[in-house]
Structures are given as structure tokens and as C-alpha cells.
Amino acid sequence: MVPRLTDSLEFHGRALMLRAQRQQLLAGNIANADTPGYRARDFDFAAALRDATSASGSGRGLGGAATPRLRDALAAQTNLDRNNVDMDRERASFAHNAVQYESTLRFVNSSIRTALDAMKSHTSG
Amino acid sequence: MSLNQIFNVAGSAVSAQSQRLNVVASNLANADTVAGPDGQAYKARQVVFQTLLMGQGAQRNANVGVQVATVREDPTAGRRVHDPKHPAADGDGYVTYSNVNPVEEMVNMISASRSYQNNVEVMNTARSLLLKTLQIGQS
Numbered sequence: 511m512v513p514r515l516t517d518s519l520e521f522h523g524r525a526l527m528l529r530a531q532r533q534q535l536l537a538g539n540i541a542n543a544d545t546p547g548y549r550a551r552d553f554d555f556a557a558a559l560r561d562a563t564s565a566s567g568s569g570r571g572l573g574g575a576a577t578p579r580l581r582d583a584l585a586a587q588t589n590l591d592r593n594n595v596d597m598d599r600e601r602a603s604f605a606h607n608a609v610q611y612e613s614t615l616r617f618v619n620s621s622i623r624t625a626l627d628a629m630k631s632h633t634s635g
Numbered sequence: 636m637s638l639n640q641i642f643n644v645a646g647s648a649v650s651a652q653s654q655r656l657n658v659v660a661s662n663l664a665n666a667d668t669v670a671g672p673d674g675q676a677y678k679a680r681q682v683v684f685q686t687l688l689m690g691q692g693a694q695r696n697a698n699v700g701v702q703v704a705t706v707r708e709d710p711t712a713g714r715r716v717h718d719p720k721h722p723a724a725d726g727d728g729y730v731t732y733s734n735v736n737p738v739e740e741m742v743n744m745i746s747a748s749r750s751y752q753n754n755v756e757v758m759n760t761a762r763s764l765l766l767k768t769l770q771i772g773q774s
Contacts, residue, residue, distance in 0.1 A: 533764070
């Protein structure tokens, strides 16, 4: 019963870890917008979440979340110094990822509240 | 925790960009200087950015900041103006000014200040996300 209660919590926890990781990666891209030769990196969130959740049966804790496979972002425009950070795209991804992070936070909060409600006795109101 | 690292990454970028802004300021200040500290005409300076790997282990490549690798001097010859009455004029009556191009420096300044703002916003977003993460399970 308890594993079933915490299953969705674990899923959202993993999603939260990956969102934080992606946020950090995008921050690195934005920080290196003026570094010569820097290649912008990103990862496929859906694939990373699938990897992380399919490996969860082996009893790994949240801290052992798999590191997603990074790949070079495609350059929209070429740059003379071989830097391919597209600031518009990075900013958009950053804002989008921040909103997704917040929504995952709400899912975590609501599943915690659901679990707490289920544990409450009838008499306590 | 990945979100904490964002402050290091964006912080390194902010400090690198402020150093760039500093160099632009000294270039603009010296745009009309005749002689630098070595007696030669002032040479424009440019910062060279370099990726700084800040993570450890598996996180090594995911955690990249910026640092200023070197400050390079522009080797091109300075602007020469014919002005025989100038105290710094050479035998032919030419005065060598610095090789700073004010237009280039202004563009550089705008670019640096935009990048600075971008990174400050990254830090603000990370801060608000972290504060919300601290409130998990409350309310």
C-alpha cells in the first residue's frame, strides 16, 4: 500500500530533479553566450524521464537519478567565433523550463496533500 | 542540488561580463590618449572568455561557467594625426593617438550589459524556484 502511495511522489520527484538539471544546463548556455567556440548543449527531457523512470524498479533512491545524455543544440545562425548559443531560444527554453518546474512542484505538493489526507482519521475532522 | 549550482554558473558569467565592461570603460576613457604608461600610444584591450568547468564527476560537463582567460591588447597601429604644434608630435609633425575605435567599444558595451542582465535574470529565476522548492509540503 505504502509503495503505491508514494509511487507518484517518486515519479514527480525524478521529474523535478531532471527539470533542475535542465535548468542548470540552460543557465550554463546563457552564461557562455559570448565564449568563443562554445557549443550549446541540451537534452531530450522526455527520453531522459523515460530512462529515469524505467530504471526506478531497481530500488534506486532519488539521488541516484541517471545523468541524461547531452547533445549539441542545432545552430540557428552561425557565428564567426564558432559559438552557437541562440540567446532567444535559450531564454525561451529557460522560461518554459521554469514554468514546468513550478508545475511539477505543484504536483508534488498535491500528492503529498493527498497522502496526508488519506492518513488522517475520520474523527480529526 | 542542481539549482544551487546555477548561482555559481550565472555568478561567474556576471563577474566575467563586468570585467568586460570594465575593459570597455578604460578603452573609452583612453580613446583620445596620446601616450600610455609606457610612453607608447594606448592600445585597446579586449577580454577573452573561456569556458570554466565547475562540476565534478558525472556533472563535470553539465556545469559550465565562464572565466576571463586573458586580456589581449589590440596590436593594430594607432591613429596618426598631423599636428606639428602638439607637444607629443614626432619629427614629421605626426601625433600617434590610441587605436581605440569608440563605435566598436559602444557596441561591445551594449552587448556586455545585455549579457549581464540575462544572467541576473537567470539568478532571479533560480532564486524564486529554490524558494518555492523550500516550501514543498507546506500550506
